[in-house]
Amino acid sequence: MAIPPPPRRPQGGTLTARYQAALSALNSGRIDAARTAFTALAKERPNQPEIEFQLSRVAHLSGDFAARAAHLERALAAKPDEPALLDAATAAFAAAGNPDAALAAYDRTIAAAPSKIKPRADxxxxxxxxxxxxxxxxxxxxxxxxxxxxxxxxxxxxxxxxxxxxxxxxxxxxxxxxxxxxxxxxxxxxxxxxxxxxxxxxxxxxxxxxxxxxxxxxxxxAPYDDAARRSEQLSIRAAQEGADLAPVGDAVEPYPVFVTGMPRSGTTLAEQIIAAHSRGTAGGELAHALKLVWDGFVKNGQMAPLRKIPDAQIAELARAYRARARRDTGAQAGVFTDKSIQNHLIYGFLARALPGAKFIVIHRDPRDIALSIYRNHFATGTHRYGNDLADIASAIKDFRASVKYWKGRLGEQLVEFRYEDLVRSPEPEARRMIAAAGLDWEEGCLNFHESTAAVKTLSIAQVRQPIHAGRAAAWTKFEAELAPFIEAWGDTPWD
Incomplete structure (x- = not known):
């Protein structure tokens, strides 16, 4: 989540100057220095909400969910109705797996604005x-x-x-x-x-x-241009052509497992299987990798060729990605998943920057994908191809072409699965998936539906159920309605 602006800072001479210096360290990314400075301030001025709030930010950036929640709990004890604190605490309690505290924070936000729709809907x-x-x-x-x-x-x-x-x-x-x-x-x-x-x-x-x-x-x-989308994706792939994909630096835990597929293809199911492992953490759609690559290596609409990017810049990409992933997942060891849909476009950057990274791709019958994309609402402006059945066919074909290309480049580092195989033969496929994530098998990986952790996905009800094959081949009931998709798909094989 976006960090809210800090509440009013402590006042008074030297203390104010030290607070400002600590805040400057935090905002410039010097986390250890900020932690030391704010911890010292907290010892001198215990339970100051402004200091506790900043310590919660330090904990957040460090991926320490429990400490983040604890600092915000102390801050709220002093300022129970501060909106910025309530917003931050709600997210922190949820991330720390404390739903009762999160719900209590929601209730306080609602009480402060009883006529507003958003707090109740949230x-x-x-x-x-x-x-x-x-x-x-x-x-x-x-x-x-x-x-x-x-x-x-x-x-x-x-x-x-x-x-x-x-x-x-x-x-x-x-x-x-x-x-x-x-x-x-x-x-x-x-x-x-x-x-x-x-x-x-x-x-x-x-x-x-x-x-x-x-x-x-x-x-x-949200108008859509299919040709422009394809041209942009091909230019991103071309920028990685011919590059050495040997990783820069040493492998560092936690390792990312990039779980990639078209929307509604089964990536959430795969993520939940991996996250059910004692050394696995679900990251969801982190949405950091492509943005970091874009911000760091695209100028005037042109992506710098990967083969020409110095190792030092690749190492910085890795550092920035790991920092954001640690902040958002809390993972300190093992593996974490990142199922951001567009990651397949930059597999070359990810393989080079992140030693130990694993790449898992989920395929599904295109007709089931098309049905599910077309019938589900995505935020306006995202997945624009999803508003037309023929455009969905084009997007799936291009995704398949991208995976085929990267399979040729990454070899065994990229492991493909079929959703239909996973739901019909859960245990052997789940075992193969856990191995692809670099983990040893645990029986609990098939019991993900028993978790009480919050899950943000359109499949919000399905992840509370055990795996079953009834979710496959739903398209057969709507073959006539899917005719524009089937016609646009043409003679391309379905699998």
């Missing part, structure tokens, strides 16, 4: 993420009773809840969709919500009618 989403669906439902229904024209609330609630045909929310949703006062964004999200409800009721044809409307609205708000 709490409901968190309840979904930790598997407390009944409590989330109660909040969403109350919110929708008060705000029946908020299309996003329907979409968030319906995503993790089966909606029956006689649910009283459906007439209100249809009123929202018909109202000329409903903005395009709310209307688009409302159509995705309606489609989800209709799928729940077995009304697939009507669900697709709603999906077409929702996707058209998103495409209107």
């Amino acid at each position: 709490k409901a989403l968190y309840l979904q993420q930790i598997g407390r669906f009944d409590a989330a439902e109660a909040i969403f229904r109350d919110l929708l009773r008060r705000h029946p024209r908020e299309g996003s609330l329907y979409r968030m609630f319906f995503a993790a809840q089966k909606i029956s045909a006689d649910d009283p929310l459906l007439p209100e949703l249809r009123k929202t969709l018909k109202s000329p006062k409903t903005p395009d964004e709310a209307r688009s999200q409302g159509y995705f919500a309606l489609a989800k409800a209709l799928f729940d009721q077995g009304a697939g044809a009507k669900a697709f009618e709603a999906l077409h409307k929702g996707n058209r609205l998103q495409r209107k708000m």
Whole structure:
């Protein structure tokens, strides 16, 4: 999360100067110096909320989730209604695996702004993420009773809840969709919500009618150029052509495991299997690697050739990536997963910068991927190809071409899996996956669904269930509706 601005700092002569010097050290990335300085200040001025807040930032950047939460708890004890502290504490308690403390912080935020929708919706989403669906439902229904024209609330609630045909929310949703006062964004999200409800009721044809409307609205708000996307991806690949991919430096734990696939291909399932290992940590979509490469090596729209980048700059890329990953995952040893979808574009940079990195690719029947992408709402402006079935076919083909290219470059360092094999033969495939992550097998890796940890994914309900094969071949029920995708796919093999 973004670090909120610090609350008011301590006042008074030398103490203020020392606080400022410590803050300067922290903001310039000198973590050890900042820790030493703020710790000394905390001994002289115990339980000062401003100092505790800054120590929480130090702990956050160090990946120490427990210390981060403890510092914020002390800060809140002194300033229980400080908005910046509440926001930071909510995220810290959730990351530290303390849902009761996180929910209490949500409640205090809600109490401070009882008329605002967002704090209540955020709490409901968190309840979904930790598997407390009944409590989330109660909040969403109350919110929708008060705000029946908020299309996003329907979409968030319906995503993790089966909606029956006689649910009283459906007439209100249809009123929202018909109202000329409903903005395009709310209307688009409302159509995705309606489609989800209709799928729940077995009304697939009507669900697709709603999906077409929702996707058209998103495409209107976020236009898409398929040729431009392909050209950019090919230029990124070309910048890595001919480069030596031998890693720079020594392998350092924790090692990254890049779990890559198209959206809705099964990457979350793979991540949960690895994270269920005693030496595994789920990182989710960290979204750091491509940004660091882009910020560091792209100038005037052109990416510097990897073969010409000095080892010192590659080492800095590794340092920056590991620092962000440590901050966001808390992993200190073993492995952590990063399932950022665009990582496959820069496998060359990642292999060179991160000794010990593993690359796992998840494939799935393209028809199931297309169905799931088209029927799920992604934040407007992301995955723009997902609003058109023919464009989805093009994106999947390009992803496959990218994986084929990198398999030729990385060899055994890149291990491919099929989602269908994983759900039909869970144990042997999970064993192979754990080995690909560089770990020894543990029986608990198949019991990920028993975890109470928060999971941020569109598959929010599915990750609370054991692996089962019923999730495969869903496309067969909607072959007619998927005709534009199937036609665009052409004669390319499905597997």
